[in-house]
Amino acid sequence: MLQTDSLKFSYPKGQTFGFPNIGCKAEETLLILGNSGTGKTTFLNLIALLLRPSSGELIINNTQTASLSEKQITEFRAQNIGIVFQKPYFVNALNVSENLLLANYLGNNALDKGKAAELANSLGFEHLLSKKVQELSGGEQQRVCIARALMNTPKVILADEPTSALDDENCEKVADLLEKQSKIIGAALIVVTHDHRLKSRFNNQITL
Amino acid sequence: MLIKIVWKNIWAKKLNSFLCILLMMFGISIISLLINIGNQMQDKFSKNISGIDMVVGAKGSPLQLILSGVYQIDAPTGNIPMSELQSLQTNPLVKQVLPLSMGDNYQGFRIVGTTYPYLKHFEADYAVGVVFKNNMEVVLGATVARKLNLKLNESFASSHGFEKEGEAHGDKKYKVVGILKSNNSVIDNLILCDLKSIWEIHEHEEEHANETPEKHTEHANEATEEDFDITCALVKFRSPMGLMTIPRLINQNTKMQAALPAIEINRLFELMGIGIDAFKALALAIMLISGISVFVTLYNALKERKYEMALMLSMGGKRTKLFFILMFEGLFLSLSGYILGVLLSRIGLWIASRMLDQNFNFDLQQSMLQKEEIYLLIAALLVGIFAAVIPSLGIYRINISKTLAND
Structure with missing residues (x-):
């Protein structure tokens, strides 16, 4: 589903990162490990198409992403990649359910309330759908973020330190949910983390 | 969304x-x-001003003269004798002179004595009735009729001055013979009658009150129009030449003053x-x-x-x-x-x-x-x-x- 080949990225200031080649098939999980400063987040941003590599190849869902235009990339990302950020970002003026539907809206898909309810149900926050996002606890917010990443049924799910702010119990839960949900929709799951609690869970690992 | x-x-x-x-x-x-x-x-x-080139009245503030004479909102400057208008009326540069006489009101609405051309000047149109023909007959402006709920053939007594509370002229009553359609001009708010009606009322008044002897003698020998006072007159000129010369003549040679609405309103x-x-x-x-x-x-x-x-x-x-x-x-x-x-x-x-x-x-x-x-x-x-x-x-x-x- 996802394959990289000698990706390189240089910051304008001159710092250059080279990244190992990785591949991840549908329904598989890949853990990317590394200490701070090793370019974990840069790597994730490259895969998420938020940054463009200075050289190398990135193939997602059989598409050569280097040849896509800026506009096409935005659409491609909305259709194929679901991102769970380290911090639970939301549009604060909207409630939980509206934040989920926002993914449909921005991805130019029909607003799917049924799907939002279904995801809320399986992630255990169906009672929170009409609440404001600020009223949720950290664990709840993280689960809503996961649901949002799944709203457009992406081919690849990227999670950036999804568990770093959570306690052991919630960490376990979130990891379970990520793995389960990506299996259900047949997506590749890539988790970038330095959380030792996850190391023991997933055996498919790569260290930067 | x-x-x-x-x-x-x-x-x-x-x-x-x-x-x-x-x-x-x-x-x-x-x-x-x-x-x-x-x-x-x-x-x-500007609607009320249109067609009126000059206002003559007693000496005083020209703006006051315009406001009282044309717009009926300020107190008049005083009275002028009708005879003074004579020379104006015969002047070849003058097209029309509309004399006005005020001083009474009914329920706060001014009663204005005038002549028929004044109504014609404002293109007054009758909702019901006709123009005043005899003494003590009045035509009501649309607003007056509506506010006071006066009907045709009803009569009322006026009171002196411009305030509702003025002293009433109880013995003589006005009769409504016409009501005008509203035309958004000053006459909407006026009660119009013939000049003679105003004189008649005040003549009686003066006889009753028996004021100063001189004033009494002034009105003693009845009759000719020229002996009576009016408040002011609206003047239309035949040509702009009138505008150039007549106001100055009046201001210099008579006891009256001439004011030009266009200038004062500006x-x-x-x-x-x-x-x-x-x-x-x-x-x-x-x-x-x-x-x-x-x-x-x-x-x-x-x-x-x-x-x-x-x-x-x-x-x-x-x-x-x-x-x-x-x-x-x-x-x-x-x-x-x-x-x-x-x-x-x-x-x-x-x-x-x-x-x-x-x-x-x-x-x-x-x-x-x-x-x-x-x-x-x-x-x-x-x-x-x-x-x-x-x-x-x-x-x-x-x-x-x-x-x-x-x-």
């Missing part, structure tokens, strides 16, 4: 949005109110204009502050919402779309301020109309959107656009990966 996001964002900052709308509302309503009142005053003033508007301009400047300043407040609100919002914006961008939102979301927020604030402002100005107009009506028998119409108010709409939208455009352009500077990576 776009509308929903815009609306929810505005609602999430209720107080800020409220302040923006409030400022815009007051700015707009003040300007709109000034425009409406100004336009209607100008319209009324002077009046100039005086009022300073006040109106000051108000307008104030209102514009309020609008500008509203614009700044929209700007600050949106600018802060963009800073606070940088993450939201980056998030939406990462989720496939196009920068143009987000740009318009912010623009719409600014436009919504200024537009709703505009709409509320115009509504408020109409309420203000209604209140002002009630007050003017009570005090001066002068009412203002509720008008449709004035031409100037369309310009005001454009101005309000421009304020909204300019205030929103700089913060909105910030969307194009957001670096998604950097913002979300929290560096």
